[in-house]
Amino acid sequence: MNIIIAGDGEVGLYLAQALVNSNHNITIVDPQEDLLKMIETHTDLMTIMGDSTTIEVLQRANVRKADLVISVVHDEHINLMTAIMAKKLGAKKVIARVNTMENLSAENWKIYQELGIDGLVSPEDIAAHEIITLLKQTAATEVFDFSGGKLQLFMIKLEKGAPVIDKSLNEIASEYKYLDFRAIAIHRKRETFIPYGNDTFKENDLAYVITKPEAIDNLLHLGGKVPLKIHNVMIVGGGRVGRIAAKRLENDMNIKLIEKDKDRCILLTDYLDDALVINGDARNIQLLEDEDIRNIDAFIAVTNNTETNILTCLQARTYGVKKTIALVENIDYIDISQNIGIDTIINKKLIAASYMVRYTMGAEVTSLKCLSGIDADAMELIARPGSAVTRKLIKNLNIPEGSIIGGVVRGEDSYIAMGDFQIEENDKVVVFALPNAIHKIEKLFH
Numbered sequence: 001m002n003i004i005i006a007g008d009g010e011v012g013l014y015l016a017q018a019l020v021n022s023n024h025n026i027t028i029v030d031p032q033e034d035l036l037k038m039i040e041t042h043t044d045l046m047t048i049m050g051d052s053t054t055i056e057v058l059q060r061a062n063v064r065k066a067d068l069v070i071s072v073v074h075d076e077h078i079n080l081m082t083a084i085m086a087k088k089l090g091a092k093k094v095i096a097r098v099n100t101m102e103n104l105s106a107e108n109w110k111i112y113q114e115l116g117i118d119g120l121v122s123p124e125d126i127a128a129h130e131i132i133t134l135l136k137q138t139a140a141t142e143v144f145d146f147s148g149g150k151l152q153l154f155m156i157k158l159e160k161g162a163p164v165i166d167k168s169l170n171e172i173a174s175e176y177k178y179l180d181f182r183a184i185a186i187h188r189k190r191e192t193f194i195p196y197g198n199d200t201f202k203e204n205d206l207a208y209v210i211t212k213p214e215a216i217d218n219l220l221h222l223g224g225k226v227p228l229k230i231h232n233v234m235i236v237g238g239g240r241v242g243r244i245a246a247k248r249l250e251n252d253m254n255i256k257l258i259e260k261d262k263d264r265c266i267l268l269t270d271y272l273d274d275a276l277v278i279n280g281d282a283r284n285i286q287l288l289e290d291e292d293i294r295n296i297d298a299f300i301a302v303t304n305n306t307e308t309n310i311l312t313c314l315q316a317r318t319y320g321v322k323k324t325i326a327l328v329e330n331i332d333y334i335d336i337s338q339n340i341g342i343d344t345i346i347n348k349k350l351i352a353a354s355y356m357v358r359y360t361m362g363a364e365v366t367s368l369k370c371l372s373g374i375d376a377d378a379m380e381l382i383a384r385p386g387s388a389v390t391r392k393l394i395k396n397l398n399i400p401e402g403s404i405i406g407g408v409v410r411g412e413d414s415y416i417a418m419g420d421f422q423i424e425e426n427d428k429v430v431v432f433a434l435p436n437a438i439h440k441i442e443k444l445f446h
Helices: 010-019 033-042 055-060 076-088 106-114 123-136 169-175 213-222 240-249 262-271 285-290 306-318 331-339 348-360 435-445
Strands: 002-006 025-030 046-049 068-071 093-097 119-121 142-146 151-157 181-188 191-193 206-211 232-236 254-259 276-279 298-301 323-327 344-346 365-370 377-382 403-410 413-416 428-433
Touching: 002 010, 002 076, 010 025, 010 033, 010 348, 025 033, 033 046, 055 076, 068 076, 068 348, 076 093, 093 348, 119 348, 123 142, 123 240, 123 323, 123 344, 123 348, 151 213, 151 403, 181 213, 181 403, 206 213, 206 428, 232 240, 232 306, 240 254, 240 262, 254 262, 262 276, 285 306, 298 306, 306 323, 306 331, 331 344, 348 365, 377 435, 403 435, 428 435
Parallel strands: 002 025, 002 068, 025 046, 068 093, 093 119, 232 254, 232 298, 254 276, 298 323, 323 344
Antiparallel strands: 142 151, 151 206, 181 191, 181 206, 365 377, 377 428, 403 413, 403 428
């Protein structure tokens, strides 16, 4: 595909890097000359300096031959204008990043569709949704739904004393005859691998598991996890992520939101009905103690400063907070953050990539999740009539190295994919894949 990415910083660069090994022709349009010089030094990507809302710049990027235009600058008005202009100038598909909730309403989305926009994504909205999901599934570090929750991807950290520690997959299968879940990947000491029969689980492993909803309790038991009751929640940062999360949680939980900007606190007080808004700096230990940090069940740090989010979460841990979630924008910090005790990491670059990378793939891919802390994706693909994946039992398929089939959704039913399972046309199939296997997997389903 010919892809144009309009950006003004790290999100656009990360998207380009995520796609650069996928045999796409990528052009980056960015107003920052220094960033483009750095990109040119480290990659073979085509770069154009300029304003993506101008006809001249888009024409220089050869927009009329573009299969996809993605605009992810920080100003949503530029993104919307870029997408509309690109479509008018001949781009086949256009996607824009937006920041305000109003743009995601059904009424506004219909207007944008009429203007030619094919997709809108708000990483902040998705981040808030992930936070809410994690407060409901408290024992998991990462959760993602496939086919409306008929299958789920769970990532859990294996605690000391978990029943599966030092046991192989074969031993677990022998001891527990009916398991409606399957381990599809293990992340251990900065390496990710797909486990097979003789591989054993170790303490502190991050285990990625595909599960049916009814098997979640059994999965958490074997992982040594105990569900937590979350009632008192402290949110640090009243930006878009914190504001949206507080609004959606305030009717069900006791919310305290700490924001150091006084003017923003006034706006938050008007926006929120039941949440308590506190003007202060969460790095102030006395403030945390005054706000009863010892009785907080979940601590969520989503300021614009990664270091503040990490440090305040670690501080909350010392006071016995059960669940900590941090917004970490530097991807290099994700693995470190997970290893030093923060339960869950939210990253807006990965969120944006999960949504947008799917548009670069075939129609078979219905959803995709870029996983935090590891260079791998979990995808849901449709088995097209006549595709190679429907011709043999799973155990006889030529599954690319670095990938594994985890589960299948057929109509209203879901199945954990074992070797003797036969995939049928129009099944939705959940696959875990490392980068070098993704496009080989697509061919199986095409």
